[in-house]
Amino acid sequence: MTKSEQTRSLIVDTALRLFAERGYDKTTMRAIATEAGLSVGNAYYYFGSKEHLIQGFYDRIQELHFAACAEILATETDFETRMRRMLLAWVDIAEPYRAFGAQFFRNAADPASPLSPFSVESTEVRNRHIALHSTVLNESTAKVDGELREVLPELMWLYHMTVVLYWVHDRSPHSATTRMLISRTTPLIARLVGLSRLKVFRTITRDGVQLFRDLGWFPSPPKPE
Amino acid sequence: MTKSEQTRSLIVDTALRLFAERGYDKTTMRAIATEAGLSVGNAYYYFGSKEHLIQGFYDRIQELHFAACAEILATETDFETRMRRMLLAWVDIAEPYRAFGAQFFRNAADPASPLSPFSVESTEVRNRHIALHSTVLNESTAKVDGELREVLPELMWLYHMTVVLYWVHDRSPHSATTRMLISRTTPLIARLVGLSRLKVFRTITRDGVQLFRDLGWFPSPPKPE
DNA sequence: GCCTGATTTTGAACATGTTCAACGTCTCGT
């Protein structure tokens, strides 16, 4: 690890600690710089803005989530169970950050922000996450309509994002309500996915998949600066 | 209209004009105050923050949208057509604000913000909007499963919010992609709603509706200050 | 008309994210 990488880590560590202690808004760039033992300007040399520090939060969560999923996905084969446990694991991991996690999504919802899950800058993280959903699906025993199968991981990711949106609004202890949402929607989804092969559904499934394809991703993701 | 109301209107008018001219971020509170012919502090006497000015934007859009829908809903009886035209009317009306509309949703996504469509402060606007969706449904010829019918307007509103989320990311000319999304999802939804009465669907519909009810609205909406 | 309290208005001061010109340090070819 180079000196420069060390400094980056140091800044992210300090920032996340302070965010956890006082919340995002209450943590000033001056405080972060001071705590990390460098000047304000120097922090800006490494991170273009305060928002960019949040990327460290995302990366950390994703890393922990992937590790937690490895166990689950190695032993479980039922589609619904895999998906449910994968999502619940995410909630477990994100739990400590919930208090100030909401602050982050203010930026995430801004299409112009590089932190938006739909942004070009997030492509790599997003694709890695979609790949995780692929694994959940492909190594399961689920029987899925052929056409749907191809886009299903992306749809599952969108479903995950919806759960996250719900989660940031969730004030219940231990994110209980979000957990309920997950435990009760995954069976519904699994059933719908199963039904996708029925004749009555065939045409509607096909139309839906075709529309999703025609839209590509989001209409025209923000250009990289 | 009292003097005080006039001043409020004046501020909102000035702000919206400047937002449209230069965008949200580029418009400073100082500029708004100067243009409106008052002091910065005075603007803060009427609006708690810059964000609060955005409420004026929402109100204006809703008013125009309701007016536009009146015509449509008076003549058309087909459910899918009513819903589609209602949504397309929204896009028409919001079009001029699209360039900076995205900025607004940064706040809307923050659960702590009174501007969030899910917030307690937005209850009235939200209910009025849900009532509009009720009208779209109830005065149409659509045949819907009884249980589903009760919650469908709320679900339609959530669908509308999803379209709006898509719209803020849309960079295509004349919001063409969003329009395509609308024109092609409404038939799917209408078909699904129709299918809701089929036997295969009955149980899944019932479970979905029950879950929606159990969740209440969002888990625990932010308390009013 | 004048007093009193409420309402409204002011602008300077403050907090904080961000920029930038200047300066230091490190690397590497000669």
Place this chain on the structure above:
DNA sequence: ACGAGACGTTGAACATGTTCAAAATCAGGC
């Protein structure tokens, strides 16, 4: 070892949302 250019660092200055004590204005009672 030296010079040059790249890389890293600094802190003061800037921009802008927000606050607040003071002043101005207004409304109503006498």
